[in-house]
Amino acid sequence: MKPLSIKEGKHFIEDIPLSDLVDKFGTPIIVYSKSQIIENIEKFRKAFSIFSDHEAHYAVKANYNPNILEILKQNGIGADAANPNEAKLAVQIGFDKKMITVTPNNLTRDELNFLVKEKFIVNFDDEIQYSLVENKVDLFSIRINPGIGKGEFKGITTGGKNSKFGTSPDKAKLAYEKAKKDGVERFGIHMHTGSNVLDPQFFKESSLAFFKISKIISKEVGIRFEYLDIGGGYGVPYQPYVEDLDIDRVAQNIKSNLMLPEINESLGSFKLITEPGRFMVANSAVILSKVTNVKKTDRNFIGTNLSFNTMIRHALYGAKHHFEIMDKLSGKYKKFIITGQACENTDRLGENIPLIEPRLDDVLITYTAGAYITSMSSNYNLLGRPMEILVDGSKVKIIRKPDDLPSILGPFLT
Ligand SMILES: Cc1ncc(COP(=O)(O)O)c(C=O)c1O
Structure with missing residues (x-):
């Protein structure tokens, strides 16, 4: 194995x-x-190369050993940080700031204002976290709970009911309207619905729900999303008799949703961001x-x-x-x-x-x-x-x- x-x-x-x-x-x-990490990176990147604009941001929380981060950086991967310390480490390792997203929750005013002042791209957990920010953000993005989630265990399921993460599509819409009023001109949108998922079909369902929500918000608020960030969750087998996740199929499933005319026409061009953690290491x-x-x-x-x-x-x-x-x-x-x-x-x-x-x-x-x-x-x-x-x-x-x-x-x- x-x-x-x-x-x-x-x-x-x-x-x-x-x-x-x-x-x-x-x-x-x-x-x-080391070669296993590189093999994982290549497999993931190849699968998602069917998108014209895709960036994988490694979820630093999975393993923040600087030597491991270095391998990911050298192989063209970005970083997703959960808090200011992970974001600072990503910068220290030399990840391009444009390829760092920060997806925190329950940060203090000071922590959030630090991230904004340092010009990190933040996927705000909800509108309340956004209300703590003092200065105009360069780009506004919020974490949506699309109403569905899946993880290997209850403890690593982060979408759907009883999740401490994210906000509802309705509240998100109001937050984008507020950001627009605040003068923000650049937008992204985020979800992450659970971890260690080995079923390619789930990624089809969750991304379809997310794309539909993104489309409605974009249309009703009158904004264009620079990126759609669909988070991590790409599973790995923990037993020799369990098959690898078919990551090519995952990427194809996500892409097939984008081919649907009702999704395709309204979202325009955007960068697809993924946040694989476990899959890489x-x-x-x-x-x-x-x-x-x-x-x-x-x-x-x-x-x-x-x-x-x-x-x-x-x-x-x-x-x-x-x-x-x-x-x-x-x-x-x-x-x-x-x-x-x-x-x-x-x-x-x-x-x-x-x-x-x-x-x-x-x-x-x-x-x-x-x-x-x-x-x-x-x-x-x-x-x-x-x-x-x-x-x-x-x-x-x-x-x-x-x-x-x-x-x-x-x-x-x-
Ligand atoms: C926001 C976010 N992105 C990405 C990940 C990475 O998940 P995984 O290691 O399952 O790919 C996590 C993990 O919990 C997360 O919270």
Whole structure:
């Protein structure tokens, strides 16, 4: 399973056996394949090349390691930031400001006015956030809730009912009228309805709803949208038996909506912006951790030195990652609960996980660890976050030092 291959009976990442990395750097470590990230970028870009004007803005929240951002920037991708810090980092990395969107929610007056003063393009979460802005914005864009949403879990569904994000089409229309009255002449419009969607049909439905809303607003307010930003959500398989999202089909589905005469005629020419996060990086990394316990109580537990402070996705949403034991390619499978070192019974990386029974000191591979892992991590229990390593062919670069006690305690004052 990506990004690994098996050669001579061993797990490899690019040209390097995983066991060499464990011998050299210990565990836990997060290991990325650069070529996998580039493959993902190319696949995504090729799919959307059927649009005459398309820009992919990588959602920085998925993984903000500056080295990862650098790869995306060098390969022509823009950035979508969730707040001033992510926006500042994107600028620091060297993303062209014209290719940075900021899609925040619940910012303070100061944070919003900072973004406007620094001339960032902001997709305002709603009309109330826009009312906090003191100076005229260069371009006004608002996040629409198109009334439908889909995500792998409830916790990552951001459109439809019970969403804290966005505003209704009616309220958005009033906000565009207000912006026009405020003298704004440039406009965009945004939606993002959920994450890890593997069904190409959903993108057809959500973009059609969005295009219809955009068309009505554009016509009734008398404005032209420079861009239509349809957000992220492009899914990746977390299990070997699940198929990749057909990203070509996703792009074709979106395009087919634009061919409809009632949509096509009224929107005129615009830039299509997408905000892929997970799609670009999730399958590029694995976590290598040590098996520190194999224990039978009423259930079969495996203990490891990877905890939910680093990987919260299972505890938070019930996310199901794939696991294997490094270099153990045959044997009898048994089902395990995989747990870490944190003092919480919810510190589980997965349950009901089929594994060839490990021995103490074996190495556990956690797949699909490139997105929403380190960027959602913490230091609960003073547990450190792992070292991160980027592999490029046979080259190895440390791209994050592991936490240690002084680095964790650094911000505390006594
Ligand atoms: C506004 C916005 N855009 C893009 C994304 C990226 O989503 P994904 O990683 O599913 O592509 C998110 C993620 O939550 C988001 O909130």
